[in-house]
Amino acid sequence: MGTRAVITFKDKNFGRTEKYSVYQHYDGSPDSVAESLVKAQTKAWGWPRFEASDFAAAYIAANKEGAGNLYLTSGPQRHFDLEFAYEVTFDKNQSSLIVETFVVNTDENDKQTTMTISKCSLSELLDQKGRDWYRYAA
Secondary structure (H helix, E strand, O other): OOOOEEEEEEEEEOOEEEEEEEEEOOOOOHHHHHHHHHHHHOOOOOOOOOOHHHHHHHHHHHHOOOOOOEEEEOOHHHOOOOOEEEEEEEEOOOOEEEEEEEEEEEOOOOOEEEEEEEEEEHHHHHHOOOOOHHHHOO
16 A cells, blocks of 8 residues: 655654654555554663654664665655655653644645644554544545
């Protein structure tokens, strides 16, 4: 399935927001990304430690199955064929990943617009498996 997405992992380090992004060429739907985030937890620091750079690397390490599909990127603005984008942060109070899901639309002039369609914990996103995420696309 050719559902393209960019997953951006964010944290604050020494007062600065740091972002590390991964481009996913296929299986970038919210259901697939949620499952991939679960797999990535096995390769990342244990909670409550969360570093965006470590988690981006863990996401690739846990989910890459050969050439292509997953690789580092500078962010969603680099790609004009996305269907979804995500921002993943960590909530220390809940000891949980927070996943903000955006639908991405690109017009005939390659101008991107995004709309938030979900912002919830990873466990809540997993509970929404099977939801019709594509109904938000233009």
